[in-house]
Amino acid sequence: MTARQPRSVRVVGTGLVGTSVGLALCSQGVDVTLFDPSPSAVALARDLGAGRIEPNAAADLVVVAAPPDVVADVVAAELAARPDAVVTDVASVKSLPLKRLRAMGVDVSRYVGGHPLAGRERSGAVAARADLFAGRPWVLTPTEETSEPALQMVRWMAGTLGATVSVMDAVEHDEAVAVISHVPQVAASLVAARLRSAPESAVALAGQGVRDVTRIAASDPHLWTQILAGNAGAVARALHALRDDLDSVLAAVDALGAQPDDALGARATVAGLVAAGNEGHARIPGKHGSAPTVYVAVPVIVPDRPGELARLLRDVGDAGVNLEDLRIEHSEGRPMGLAEIDVLPAAAQTLVGALRERGWTVHA
Amino acid sequence: MTARQPRSVRVVGTGLVGTSVGLALCSQGVDVTLFDPSPSAVALARDLGAGRIEPNAAADLVVVAAPPDVVADVVAAELAARPDAVVTDVASVKSLPLKRLRAMGVDVSRYVGGHPLAGRERSGAVAARADLFAGRPWVLTPTEETSEPALQMVRWMAGTLGATVSVMDAVEHDEAVAVISHVPQVAASLVAARLRSAPESAVALAGQGVRDVTRIAASDPHLWTQILAGNAGAVARALHALRDDLDSVLAAVDALGAQPDDALGARATVAGLVAAGNEGHARIPGKHGSAPTVYVAVPVIVPDRPGELARLLRDVGDAGVNLEDLRIEHSEGRPMGLAEIDVLPAAAQTLVGALRERGWTVHA
Numbered sequence: 001m002t003a004r005q006p007r008s009v010r011v012v013g014t015g016l017v018g019t020s021v022g023l024a025l026c027s028q029g030v031d032v033t034l035f036d037p038s039p040s041a042v043a044l045a046r047d048l049g050a051g052r053i054e055p056n057a058a059a060d061l062v063v064v065a066a067p068p069d070v071v072a073d074v075v076a077a078e079l080a081a082r083p084d085a086v087v088t089d090v091a092s093v094k095s096l097p098l099k100r101l102r103a104m105g106v107d108v109s110r111y112v113g114g115h116p117l118a119g120r121e122r123s124g125a126v127a128a129r130a131d132l133f134a135g136r137p138w139v140l141t142p143t144e145e146t147s148e149p150a151l152q153m154v155r156w157m158a159g160t161l162g163a164t165v166s167v168m169d170a171v172e173h174d175e176a177v178a179v180i181s182h183v184p185q186v187a188a189s190l191v192a193a194r195l196r197s198a199p200e201s202a203v204a205l206a207g208q209g210v211r212d213v214t215r216i217a218a219s220d221p222h223l224w225t226q227i228l229a230g231n232a233g234a235v236a237r238a239l240h241a242l243r244d245d246l247d248s249v250l251a252a253v254d255a256l257g258a259q260p261d262d263a264l265g266a267r268a269t270v271a272g273l274v275a276a277g278n279e280g281h282a283r284i285p286g287k288h289g290s291a292p293t294v295y296v297a298v299p300v301i302v303p304d305r306p307g308e309l310a311r312l313l314r315d316v317g318d319a320g321v322n323l324e325d326l327r328i329e330h331s332e333g334r335p336m337g338l339a340e341i342d343v344l345p346a347a348a349q350t351l352v353g354a355l356r357e358r359g360w361t362v363h364a
Numbered sequence: 365m366t367a368r369q370p371r372s373v374r375v376v377g378t379g380l381v382g383t384s385v386g387l388a389l390c391s392q393g394v395d396v397t398l399f400d401p402s403p404s405a406v407a408l409a410r411d412l413g414a415g416r417i418e419p420n421a422a423a424d425l426v427v428v429a430a431p432p433d434v435v436a437d438v439v440a441a442e443l444a445a446r447p448d449a450v451v452t453d454v455a456s457v458k459s460l461p462l463k464r465l466r467a468m469g470v471d472v473s474r475y476v477g478g479h480p481l482a483g484r485e486r487s488g489a490v491a492a493r494a495d496l497f498a499g500r501p502w503v504l505t506p507t508e509e510t511s512e513p514a515l516q517m518v519r520w521m522a523g524t525l526g527a528t529v530s531v532m533d534a535v536e537h538d539e540a541v542a543v544i545s546h547v548p549q550v551a552a553s554l555v556a557a558r559l560r561s562a563p564e565s566a567v568a569l570a571g572q573g574v575r576d577v578t579r580i581a582a583s584d585p586h587l588w589t590q591i592l593a594g595n596a597g598a599v600a601r602a603l604h605a606l607r608d609d610l611d612s613v614l615a616a617v618d619a620l621g622a623q624p625d626d627a628l629g630a631r632a633t634v635a636g637l638v639a640a641g642n643e644g645h646a647r648i649p650g651k652h653g654s655a656p657t658v659y660v661a662v663p664v665i666v667p668d669r670p671g672e673l674a675r676l677l678r679d680v681g682d683a684g685v686n687l688e689d690l691r692i693e694h695s696e697g698r699p700m701g702l703a704e705i706d707v708l709p710a711a712a713q714t715l716v717g718a719l720r721e722r723g724w725t726v727h728a
Contacts, residue, residue: 192641201540228620236617241558
């Protein structure tokens with residue numbers, strides 16, 4: 001046991017993230033105590049194996065997993081009640097809680113802001129998993145006053161939970177998540193909101209593009225209001241920049257609508273936006289944070305009968321090649337689908353041969 | 365052979381869609397001739413089995429698969445050169461080509477506008493597939509002058525290619541694709557464009573959300589400029605409505621940034637947008653055009669070693685349950701991934717039991 005490792009951890013708030021932290025630390029042999037204002041929530045987390053219930057336990061480390069809009073108050077209370085404990089939180093915005101702590105006059109030398117980027121579509125303790133953080137980014141946002149041992153303790157925890165830890169300041173974090181998470185959420189909601197009034201015949205034409213763009217539009221309005229309000233400054237900056245781009249495109253599209261055969265500059269504006277999107281999209285890292293690897297997609301026709309997809313997966317397994325990814329494209333109203341199996345270029349021929357030998361229609 | 369079925373089909377333009385039409389019709393025993401202004405493109409399509417090369421062939425039906433901005437000229441030329449042929453096209457915008465045909469004084473009784481919603485990320489004849497249209501929507505946009513036999517012939521073709529045919533007028537079509545396809549494209553490009561100037565540390569935080577929202581931002585700027593310019597009126601209407609929503613949210617976020625503890629109306633505006641997105645998203649049809657079915661996602665931990673995913677797929681196959689969908693969630697920098705296998709609720713327990721028996725860690 002190193003000096004950085006806490007002997008005991010108190011988890012405050014037993015939703016998805018808090019319960020997952022408890023599960024993961026318990027599996028590492030750490031003594032975890034749980035608290036939640038809801039007695040039924042904390043009992044469920046205990047039953048799932050996330051720790052012991054002890055409302056006022058002492059602890060070396062406190063993990064505050066409370067909703068964003070109360071996190072500063074809870075952190076302040078924990079720091080005050082446990083004068084030797086290190087306190088961290090998991091809120092997805094970081095500047096505002098820190099600002100509030102400072103406004104309350106709280107000494108933040110034992111506080112380390114944190115944000116594991118590990119949400120799921122599902123929420124609550126039932127969706128918790130000990131491996132929720134495995135391979136996910138976990139940003140820590142220490143201040144100048146934050147003590148090195150406090151930072152090391154939280155870094156130990158995030159690392160033990162399997163996360164990839166990075167350190168940045170709170171403002172830098174909030175600007176980053178505004179662009180990488182909050183603006184995409186707003187854009188998905190804006191596009192999906194347009195579908196409300198679309199005729200049935202239009203919605204019936206939905207393909208994979210609009211499905212992907214709007215998938216996260218199914219997110220919880222209450223949680224997202226807290227997140228967007230909690231990061232309002234950075235979100236506003238990014239959204240204003242997006243609106244400036246939108247205004248340019250709108251002016252171009254308006255001009256093209258009025259004078260379809262003229263407005264050459266307008267075409268350049270539209271092409272410029274799509275090209276800018278190409279560039280931005282290309283910056284998103286691939287698997288394992290590396291540059292995107294080029295895989296070969298092997299498309300296989302799958303009759304939509306019980307057992308056919310299972311049979312394909314078994315045959316793919318028997319072929320013994322390493323799959324990188326797999327997408328299933330559902331067909332609408334026809335008795336077939338299409339599975340696209342991504343493999344390294346060198347493995348594609350083996351897979352194609354093995355599948356054809358077993359009677360599959362492979363388009364490669 | 366019914367009266368509606370053409371004995372010979374001429375395909376003009378041997379890119380992805382034209383070549384796929386040729387492949388599919390040849391496999392149905394229809395005599396297909398190919399033409400493309402590029403000799404190498406038409407030779408490739410012929411070699412792939414999409415039809416014979418005959419630049420000035422007679423035909424009962426002509427399929428114009430030319431780029432959107434030249435489609436009206438090509439349709440007009442084909443109608444003039446083949447006084448008995450039915451002519452259809454596959455352009456993704458429908459009002460503007462029709463308007464141009466009318467402006468040229470063309471009799472459109474033998475013209476049936478068409479749009480198969482069957483694009484792929486890849487383009488060109490090499491990506492062509494005889495089943496490209498299987499289960500995909502194919503919209504036909506006849507005018508009042510369009511003859512019934514002409515419509516029936518094109519309907520026969522789209523149906524023979526496995527598409528789900530719907531009929532609407534050109535304006536209705538363009539309004540529909542503006543909302544379901546063109547606005548999502550612009551939104552994806554706008555979000556991705558923000559990533560260009562984001563610091564490396566921000567882009568490293570990219571998760572599945574931003575990946576999904578921006579996937580189609582990788583699309584071809586040249587093609588999309590033609591599409592957006594060709595449907596400028598409808599796209600502008602939908603984008604203006606989106607900008608109105610964006611302006612409301614921006615005003616709310618600005619207010620929250622200035623007065624984080626006040627601005628209650630602002631929170632309601634933000635929550636209202638996310639809720640509107642929930643509603644719009646829920647209208648997107650599920651598999652087979654039906655209402656979305658609720659499946660159970662069975663999450664399985666997959667060590668990132670060669671053969672592990674293949675072994676899982678084989679074990680899933682052996683369990684004999686029918687898979688509805690499968691997602692693979694890659695981890696960043698850690699030696700494990702997560703496969704989520706969607707099955708009907710009744711099948712979940714069987715699958716979980718079978719996988720656990722074979723040593724898999726299943727979180728269900």
